[in-house]
Amino acid sequence: MLRLGVDAMGGDYAPEAAVMGAIQALDCVGEDVRIVLFGDKAAIEGILDREGCAHDKFDIVPTTEVIEMGDHPAQAFKQKQNSSIVVGYGYLKAGKIDGFASAGSTGAMMVGAMFVTKAIEGVIRPSISSPIPVVDGRTALMLDVGLNVDCRPDVLQQYGLLGSVYAETVLGIENPRVALLNIGEESTKGNLTSREAYELMKNSSYNFVGNIEGKHVFSGRVADVIVCDGFVGNVLLKAAESFYPIGQALGVGSNPFFDKLNYEFFGGTPVLGVNAPIIIGHGCSSPKAIAAMIKQTESTVRANFTDRLREAFK
Amino acid sequence: MLRLGVDAMGGDYAPEAAVMGAIQALDCVGEDVRIVLFGDKAAIEGILDREGCAHDKFDIVPTTEVIEMGDHPAQAFKQKQNSSIVVGYGYLKAGKIDGFASAGSTGAMMVGAMFVTKAIEGVIRPSISSPIPVVDGRTALMLDVGLNVDCRPDVLQQYGLLGSVYAETVLGIENPRVALLNIGEESTKGNLTSREAYELMKNSSYNFVGNIEGKHVFSGRVADVIVCDGFVGNVLLKAAESFYPIGQALGVGSNPFFDKLNYEFFGGTPVLGVNAPIIIGHGCSSPKAIAAMIKQTESTVRANFTDRLREAFK
Numbered sequence: 001m002l003r004l005g006v007d008a009m010g011g012d013y014a015p016e017a018a019v020m021g022a023i024q025a026l027d028c029v030g031e032d033v034r035i036v037l038f039g040d041k042a043a044i045e046g047i048l049d050r051e052g053c054a055h056d057k058f059d060i061v062p063t064t065e066v067i068e069m070g071d072h073p074a075q076a077f078k079q080k081q082n083s084s085i086v087v088g089y090g091y092l093k094a095g096k097i098d099g100f101a102s103a104g105s106t107g108a109m110m111v112g113a114m115f116v117t118k119a120i121e122g123v124i125r126p127s128i129s130s131p132i133p134v135v136d137g138r139t140a141l142m143l144d145v146g147l148n149v150d151c152r153p154d155v156l157q158q159y160g161l162l163g164s165v166y167a168e169t170v171l172g173i174e175n176p177r178v179a180l181l182n183i184g185e186e187s188t189k190g191n192l193t194s195r196e197a198y199e200l201m202k203n204s205s206y207n208f209v210g211n212i213e214g215k216h217v218f219s220g221r222v223a224d225v226i227v228c229d230g231f232v233g234n235v236l237l238k239a240a241e242s243f244y245p246i247g248q249a250l251g252v253g254s255n256p257f258f259d260k261l262n263y264e265f266f267g268g269t270p271v272l273g274v275n276a277p278i279i280i281g282h283g284c285s286s287p288k289a290i291a292a293m294i295k296q297t298e299s300t301v302r303a304n305f306t307d308r309l310r311e312a313f314k
Numbered sequence: 315m316l317r318l319g320v321d322a323m324g325g326d327y328a329p330e331a332a333v334m335g336a337i338q339a340l341d342c343v344g345e346d347v348r349i350v351l352f353g354d355k356a357a358i359e360g361i362l363d364r365e366g367c368a369h370d371k372f373d374i375v376p377t378t379e380v381i382e383m384g385d386h387p388a389q390a391f392k393q394k395q396n397s398s399i400v401v402g403y404g405y406l407k408a409g410k411i412d413g414f415a416s417a418g419s420t421g422a423m424m425v426g427a428m429f430v431t432k433a434i435e436g437v438i439r440p441s442i443s444s445p446i447p448v449v450d451g452r453t454a455l456m457l458d459v460g461l462n463v464d465c466r467p468d469v470l471q472q473y474g475l476l477g478s479v480y481a482e483t484v485l486g487i488e489n490p491r492v493a494l495l496n497i498g499e500e501s502t503k504g505n506l507t508s509r510e511a512y513e514l515m516k517n518s519s520y521n522f523v524g525n526i527e528g529k530h531v532f533s534g535r536v537a538d539v540i541v542c543d544g545f546v547g548n549v550l551l552k553a554a555e556s557f558y559p560i561g562q563a564l565g566v567g568s569n570p571f572f573d574k575l576n577y578e579f580f581g582g583t584p585v586l587g588v589n590a591p592i593i594i595g596h597g598c599s600s601p602k603a604i605a606a607m608i609k610q611t612e613s614t615v616r617a618n619f620t621d622r623l624r625e626a627f628k
Contacts, residue, residue, distance in 0.1 A: 135560055135563065135564070146497055149497060149504060149505040150505045150506055181549055182549075183460055183463060183544070183545060183548040183549065190463060190545070191463040191464045191543075191545045192464055194545070213549070213552050214548065214549040214550060214551065214552030214553035214554075214555075214556065215552040215553065215555060215556040216556070217549075217553050217556070218553065218556055218557070218560060219556060219560070228549075229505075230497070231497060231504070231505045231508070231546065232545065232546045232549055232550075234497040234528065235495055235496075235497065235527070235528040235531075235542075235546055235550060236528060236546075236549060236550055236553055237528065238527050238528030238529040239528035239529065239531050239532065239550055239553070239554065240528075240553065241528075241529060242528065242529040242530070242531070242532055242533060243532070243557055246449055246532060246533070246571065247566075247572075249449065250449070250569055250570070250571050250572075251569075252561075252566050252569060252572070255564055255565075255566060256564070257560065257564050258561075258564075258566070
């Protein structure tokens with residue numbers, strides 16, 4: 001039995017969107033999966049009743065507090081001991097759930113990741129990554145997408161390994177090609193950090209294929225794992241995601257590539273380098289996005305990603 | 315009479331594409347414009363003859379050398395004194411042309427910009443900028459897009475002014491909104507450089523509207539001028555441009571926004587902060603792109619952009 005923890009109070013439209021998403025997820029996760037909802041029990045059951053969904057489809061862990069987007073993450077984590085996020089992390093640490101997903105406060109989720117589950121030994125800095133679509137229909141992984149905005153070169157080097165293990169185990173890509181996001185293909189191109197990172201990555205255990213320019217991030221021709229600092233990764237990811245609503249507004253219509261730029265498609269960004277599967281969803285998550293986030297959590301748990309990562313960093 | 319210098323030997327498909335582009339440009343520039351071609355006279359005239367285009371439609375300045383993409387820019391600039399780029403810069407400095415455009419070696423073009431035309435007094439570091447389309451049909455400006463990959467905060471602050479003057483005089487946008495590209499809207503967001511730049515930009519003479527996230531770069535809702543360092547600008551620009559061929563390959567069809575992501579639409583990136591209008595085109599420029607680059611050079615010259623910039627930095 002896989003037990004996936006979901007923050008029913010996380011996100012701008014919680015608990016409504018979170019619970020609706022969990023109901024949708026029932027249809028796409030395996031039969032051996034049990035979804036554990038953390039949140040306001042009465043509110044959750046009210047939505048389940050309205051949707052005609054039996055309560056026993058889920059485990060519900062009642063919580064009474066919510067860490068709001070405006071709260072100071074570290075302070076709120078300490079003070080709101082009965083919040084859905086803090087209680088969820090307690091379950092994760094105790095092994096009562098196998099993974100935890102939330103569209104709530106990214107800051108509070110990261111506090112939990114860093115101080116409750118903690119970084120895997122040997123990992124200098126964990127990362128928030130994002131699956132991205134590439135033209136031929138496959139999925140690539142970009143990291144970091146917003147956690148570490150001033151990366152040291154050795155951190156970028158490690159991101160290559162974090163991403164490589166994720167791409168191999170969770171995305172199922174054999175011997176994934178890892179590239180460094182840069183302004184040119186040549187090893188001498190880039191800023192101070194990227195040039196130093198290139199030299200370190202050249203001597204890595206993973207399949208480093210060199211620099212990748214912006215034009216090839218979504219082509220899929222160069223890399224399966226795109227390594228960058230969290231500043232450029234965040235800007236690029238958000239800009240790329242914006243092409244979905246832009247395309248919709250301009251009547252581009254349905255398209256297998258552009259549809260996956262919709263943030264709802266992957267539903268969340270996996271935190272890599274910590275001792276448990278943790279997925280963070282967009283604050284604005286719709287039910288569809290929540291369901292995708294839960295599905296992603298399932299894939300990460302099922303792949304034994306955390307164990308594989310620990311081995312890689314031994 | 316406006317005299318626009320064009321490097322007929324610049325670009326992967328020169329002189330063919332460059333001369334064909336110059337012929338196309340005849341139809342879209344003003345009647346008071348004279349295009350001055352620098353390059354292999356016989357080759358240029360051969361193409362004109364083949365196309366049935368009278369030689370006297372252009373001024374041709376014969377040159378015998380070409381700075382290749384693989385040449386070391388500074389060395390080549392010194393050694394190839396009879397190259398189209400070096401001779402072009404000589405004409406520009408002597409006032410025999412009013413602006414200069416090339417799809418040749420970006421490095422050599424920048425050597426000329428920095429050491430022949432030189433930076434405007436008060437400009438710490440010139441910038442390469444790029445017009446970008448926004449959803450409502452207008453054009454915004456992003457800078458830097460690849461020249462300065464390790465920007466100091468005071469350089470970013472100045473980029474706001476460079477961009478603001480360009481947007482106002484060349485793009486015709488009144489009181490342009492200038493924003494700093496960042497990972498969040500709040501002033502405390504970002505990396506060390508962007509947080510410091512924000513504080514400086516807050517107290518600028520131009521219309522600083524705060525941070526802009528990746529998702530709003532192409533929406534047009536937040537800013538007309540997007541300031542960033544050359545690393546993130548280059549990556550973002552190239553990724554955005556890649557959505558045009560991706561869209562074409564996936565059958566998105568013609569669309570007023572996506573069509574402008576095609577590098578051919580604007581045709582080049584203006585160098586801002588130097589004492590003359592200089593436009594650099596893509597190495598792979600097609601005739602259509604060359605024509606657009608020439609048109610852009612015309613707009614920059616016609617707007618008296620260089621004078622306006624000098625005034626702004628007084």
